[in-house]
Amino acid sequence: MLPQPLIDVSRRQMLQQVGCGVGSIALASMLNEDLKAENARVDPMAPKKPGATPKAKNVIFLHMVGAPSQLDLYDYKPYLQQHNGELVPEDLWDGLRLAFIRKRPKLLGTQFKFQKHGESGNELSEALPHLSSVADELAIVKSLHTEHFNHAPAQLFFQTGFGRFGRPTLGSWVNYGLGSENNNLPGFVVLITGSIAGAGNSLWGNGFLPSVYQGIEFRSTGDPVLFLSNPAGVNQDDRRRLVSRINELNKIQLADVGDAEIETRISQYELAFRMQTSVPELMDTSAESKHIHELYGTEPGKASFANNCLLARRLVERGVRFVQLFDSGWDHHGGVTNNIKKKAKQVDQPIAALIQDLRQRGLLDDTLVVWGAEFGRTPMLQGAANANAGRDHHKDAYTVWMAGGGVKPGMTYGKTDELGFHPVEERMHVNDFHATLLHLLGIDHEQLTFKYQGRDFRLTDVGGEVAEKLLA
Numbered sequence: 001m002l003p004q005p006l007i008d009v010s011r012r013q014m015l016q017q018v019g020c021g022v023g024s025i026a027l028a029s030m031l032n033e034d035l036k037a038e039n040a041r042v043d044p045m046a047p048k049k050p051g052a053t054p055k056a057k058n059v060i061f062l063h064m065v066g067a068p069s070q071l072d073l074y075d076y077k078p079y080l081q082q083h084n085g086e087l088v089p090e091d092l093w094d095g096l097r098l099a100f101i102r103k104r105p106k107l108l109g110t111q112f113k114f115q116k117h118g119e120s121g122n123e124l125s126e127a128l129p130h131l132s133s134v135a136d137e138l139a140i141v142k143s144l145h146t147e148h149f150n151h152a153p154a155q156l157f158f159q160t161g162f163g164r165f166g167r168p169t170l171g172s173w174v175n176y177g178l179g180s181e182n183n184n185l186p187g188f189v190v191l192i193t194g195s196i197a198g199a200g201n202s203l204w205g206n207g208f209l210p211s212v213y214q215g216i217e218f219r220s221t222g223d224p225v226l227f228l229s230n231p232a233g234v235n236q237d238d239r240r241r242l243v244s245r246i247n248e249l250n251k252i253q254l255a256d257v258g259d260a261e262i263e264t265r266i267s268q269y270e271l272a273f274r275m276q277t278s279v280p281e282l283m284d285t286s287a288e289s290k291h292i293h294e295l296y297g298t299e300p301g302k303a304s305f306a307n308n309c310l311l312a313r314r315l316v317e318r319g320v321r322f323v324q325l326f327d328s329g330w331d332h333h334g335g336v337t338n339n340i341k342k343k344a345k346q347v348d349q350p351i352a353a354l355i356q357d358l359r360q361r362g363l364l365d366d367t368l369v370v371w372g373a374e375f376g377r378t379p380m381l382q383g384a385a386n387a388n389a390g391r392d393h394h395k396d397a398y399t400v401w402m403a404g405g406g407v408k409p410g411m412t413y414g415k416t417d418e419l420g421f422h423p424v425e426e427r428m429h430v431n432d433f434h435a436t437l438l439h440l441l442g443i444d445h446e447q448l449t450f451k452y453q454g455r456d457f458r459l460t461d462v463g464g465e466v467a468e469k470l471l472a
Helices: 011-018 022-030 033-039 078-082 151-160 170-178 200-204 236-257 260-283 290-296 305-317 336-360 430-440
Strands: 058-064 114-117 122-125 138-145 188-193 322-327 367-372 398-403 411-413 423-425 449-452 455-458
Touching: 058 151, 058 170, 058 305, 058 336, 122 411, 138 423, 138 430, 151 170, 151 200, 170 188, 170 322, 170 430, 188 305, 200 322, 236 260, 260 305, 290 305, 290 336, 305 322, 305 336, 322 336, 336 367, 367 430
Parallel strands: 058 322, 058 367, 138 411, 188 322
Antiparallel strands: 114 122, 138 398, 367 398, 449 455
16 A cells, blocks of 8 residues: 555644654664663553544643632623622521631622623623633533532542542543553643642642553743753763663563552653653744734743643644643632633633634644633622622532533533522533543543552542533
């Protein structure tokens, strides 16, 4: 059979095959026979076929740390507006337990105007003018509910399906189930703006899975990955010899004891060596066009959430399976209106740009973009009824959305009551949310298991149903 014409090779395929461009060609010439022998091993991160035909191949997960108010961004409630300032109904307040509010509070409407957009009629706040321009790409879920109303446990539950430390995160499960399409970069990359969330690096941890599946944080200053650069006096040849000799010893120990963590150590030493070329090339966005920088609102060389969105596109373009963006500063117990304006201005343009950019490059159909947080916000007032008015934590009903990757675009799933307090249609538990994401990747959430301490564990524990109406 004749080879396919060169013109049939897409930009994405080229980047995945070349890995990191000309730099990887130079690197390949340096690799000795030891590396070839090492690559002959079974790679735990090698691509794996899912059990069903996937609609998505990659995930970009945008976690807004602190929990934005869905009532000021996505879930407009006319009844709440009409009764703004009135005491919460007694039957709702009776027996209600909240994180901070102790006395019967007043209802709090929104100061933002809402409008329906596009052919879908998806309704969004005026705080999101850029996202409104891609409203027809969004599948907005308004009925998500969780089991925890404090940040760290809820963050863990949102990412691991369990409210305590020790379980693998969604990104780790995905890499365990599917592997990666680029052996020069990690399969699970984490990008952070602001402070780290309360649950810390457990939000991208591997839990009881082999540590090869943990998320790798790429930093915005200094070496993108710690110790990526060679120390003074050590050149690339020295580094190659050191890695080869260490892994010879590791392979002897692996053959002796068969510990999966030794396998991880071998793989990670090799990956770290390859990343010395691939990561700097990835992180350098200066070659992106002026149009792209204007689209995202980025300044080359300057760290920001916008820059992380651009990096997320570059990562999935290169075959990275799961990209996790954390953005802090969404915990608005006071000044909710002004703070929403501030935070929305930081993320609105780059998120819309990410969707547009993926679409124009032909990547959105197999890249699932997810936006969400650990919980939502109450429809009642916390604090004084003035510019410092805030909202407490709310676990019983909040909003997430998805775009691309096989979800039905331009739709709303679920509905909350007239106050936005309880889901009344198409309730979605976090387990259902996870089951749906895995399904879009071609994974049966009940079959993706790992045996630990004598029993099989899975991301969705003993629950989870796929939300069929969300599927395209």
